[in-house]
Amino acid sequence: MPPPAADKTGGLRVSAAEAASAGGRGAPAGASPRAAEMANPEVVISSCSSHEEENRCSFNQPTAVSELLLLEDQMRRKLKFFFMNPCEKFWARGRKPxxxxxxxxxxxxxxxxxxxxxLSNQMVVAFKEENTLSFKHLFLKGYVDQMDDTYAVYTQSDVYDQITFAVNQYLQLRNISVGNHAYDKKGTKQSAMAICQYFYKQGNICPGNDTFDIDPEIETECFFVVPDEPFSIGTLEENKLNLKLDFQRLLTVELQFKLKAINLQTVRHHELPDCYDFTLTITFNNMAHSGRIKISLNNDVSIRECEDWHVSGSxxxxxxxxxxxxxxxxxxxxxxxxxxxxxxxxxxxxxxxxxxxxxxxxxxxxxxxxxxxxxxxxxxxxxxxxxxxxxxxxxxxxxxxxxxxxxxxxxxxxxxxxxxxxxxxxxxxxxFQKYNLLILTLQAALPSVIRFCCCAAMIYLGYCFCGWIVLGPYHEKFRSLNRVSECLFSLINGDDMFATFAKMQQKSYLVWLFSRVYLYSFISLFIYMILSLFIAVITDTYETIKHYQQDGFPETELRMFISECKDLPNSGKYKLENDHPVSIFCCCKK
Structure with missing residues (x-):
């Protein structure tokens, strides 16, 4: 047999076969060529420059090969232990899960x-919502449930009546409210209700002559009504608030006041009650100057600890x-x-x-x-x-x-x-293999799903912008981009289709015809094509993973390297010197 060839550094290069014979073992039978190459790499051994060192070199050569094979074996065993499940780690080293x-x-x-x-948060939310609804019935004249979007007034006398009614209810709160509501205090005095109007600084509008002269700078006028002080506003037919509104320049009128309450229902659930501060704002919105002044009540709630309290019991x-x-x-x-x-x-x-x-x-x-x-x-x-x-x-x-x-x-x-x-x-x-199918399918399909969704999102956004700009003036579900997106997403899932078609106004035949083409094309494209392709991507990945579980997953270099270690978890070769004996009371049994 020819002597080993010398490398450029002057060392001797030992072949894979020689390393295997020197180390006592090589690649397992039936292993792939790549596995054999990884199991038995070439080893560089330092050369002998003199005859006296020949015996020493002959002794060191198999030792170096054995050390390398030992390092490989240790690395494989360490990697295999790292990827074990909790029960296998218990079998291998007695490690508790x-x-x-x-x-x-x-x-x-x-x-x-x-x-x-x-359950505690549910009581807080219910108390907030019920108080807000109570305030709407207390301070908004003629309010009926579920009419927030349609609650408005159309005449000047109705505006004055609404303001007078809210002020009157505020002053008589102690006598009319069935709840434990009270005025907020600033020192020893009750807090006042602020009545403010916001209007253009200058405004001379003549729609009949198609002329206007306006200064868009906004001015504010406010006055206050204090419950402690004697103040008579008269009957609802009278207006003694000294409030005069210039409806041509008027933007908004706001009535703002604070009330307090205690949530006593938590006592029945063995919780300490909270004290609530309600900041109420009644807004008369005339920004559009359309002849319709919308009225809304906003309730800003803050919760705090009660200052002085005592509750008997546990x-x-x-x-x-x-x-x-x-x-x-x-x-x-x-x-x-x-x-x-x-x-x-x-x-x-x-x-x-x-x-x-x-x-x-x-x-x-x-x-x-x-x-x-x-x-x-x-x-x-x-x-x-x-x-x-x-x-x-x-x-x-x-x-x-x-x-x-x-x-x-x-x-x-x-x-x-x-x-x-x-x-x-x-x-x-x-x-467990039966439960792992879902996880593996999601992991494998995720990159393809993300790429598919990015492409579909471009089409979806195009329809959103188109529907908003074209159908927005004629359909309430297309008035804003957010509502357009919600409407189209509902259509993809087959929800509310007929109502979307039926609510389209027919004031313009051209727009009505466009809406039909728009809706039919969107539904056909997304339900019959894009949604079907989306399901096909996941189904294809599911079939691939299912096939891999039956025939084996593709081997990576890491898995091929680990597969050379044939030691079972219960072989005892994974134990370390400082490992404790295995307890028979652990849940993981061999």
Whole structure:
């Protein structure tokens, strides 16, 4: 046999076959040529320059090859252990599935926390809405439910009547309201109602002569009505407010005042009542100068802790128990956050180690797709959910302590975190082949779906802009871009089709004909073509994944490298020197 060839550095290059015979093993039988090449790379051995070192070199050559094969074997075993599921890791090293246990515990605790907060928030929302509806009936003359968009006046006397009615109701609030409403106080005095009118500085409008002279600068005039002070506004037929409106220049009239109330219904649910401040604004909108003045009532609510309160019973203890439970939720999420963060860091460290190993021994760079397998997206999602849960729980404790009243922010944090917690459990179901089909299909179809949606969005936006500019003046569902988008999305899902066709005004035959072509083409294009293609993309991916599960997934270089390790999880070769004995009481059994 010819001697080994010398490389440019003066070393001896040992072939794959020689390395296999020296190391005692090579690539497994039936392995691919690439696997054999990766299992037995060429090894560079330093040359002997003198006869005295010949014996030493003969001794070092198989030792170096064996060391390299040992490093490869260790790297394969380390990678295989990293990609094991929790039960396989228990079999391999006796490692308890703490992350799985904490995630199951988190599902129960976070869900209970969300339900408790949801019931409390439901009472807050109901109290706000019912008070707003009560104020509309109290201060708007002739108001009927569900007429917010159509509530308006058309004559000057009706405007004065409405203003006089609202002021009169405000002054007689104690005698007419069935709720526990009261005036806001500034020091020892009751807060006043501000009556302000906004109008153009100069305006001389003559529609009959097609002429106008206007100064668009806006001026404001206000006066105040205080409940404590004697003030008579007379009957509704009289106007003693000293209010005179120039309807040609008038833009808006605003009546603004503050009221207070206490939400006592929380006592029945063993919660401390909150004190509410209502800032009410009644607006008479004449900006269009169309002969129709729209009237609206806006209620800005702020919640705060009551200054002096006393409740008999166990409400205070119940609040303490809830805060203790929230503290346990925070501790559980902190433990989950630390464990998942440690796993993510270990994944990055192992990725860097594998990249360096591959570059050093195979002179190749690891592909981006293989490197991304070390980044566990499920752990990142769990970390985000833990951070949201911790923030929401702290905010919830502040709300229960009446230090803060940010119900909306807390709802967003807890709602989003609970959704992510439930989604995170799918990661553990994905270890089973029957449950993993959905996850693999979503992962594989996601890039194609995003590209498809980007193309479909261009067509969708084109129809939105076209419908808004052409049909907007003739159809109420196309008056704004937001409403156009909602209408078209409903049409894609087959909702409200006939009403959309029927409500089209026929004032212009050309526009009516255009609307028919527009709607028929949009429905046909999106329902029969784009939506069908969208379903076909996902269906094709589903069939591909199903085929892969039966015949095997395509091998990547990372998976080919790991597949050379044939050691089973329960072989005992994955144990470290400091591993503790396996407990027979663990849920994962061999």
């Amino acid at each position: 703490w992350k799985l246990t904490i995630q199951i515990l988190k599902i129960a605790m976070v869900t209970i926390q969300l339900v408790i907060f949801g 409400i205070q203890k119940n609040t303490h128990y809830l805060m203790i439970f929230d503290a346990f939720v925070i501790l559980t999420c902190l433990a989950s956050l630390v464990l998942c963060l440690r796993s993510v860091i270990k994944g990055f460290q192992l990725r860097q180690e594998f990249v360096q190993f591959f570059l050093l021994h195979y002179k190749k760079e690891v592909s981006v797709s293989d490197q991304m397998e070390f980044v566990n997206g499920w752990y990142i999602m769990i970390i985000i959910s833990d951070m949201l849960t911790i923030s929401g729980s702290i905010l919830k404790m502040e709300i229960q302590a009446k230090s803060l009243t940010s119900y909306d922010v807390c709802s967003i944090l807890l709602g989003t975190s609970t959704m992510l917690v439930w989604l995170g459990v799918i990661r553990y179901l994905s270890f």
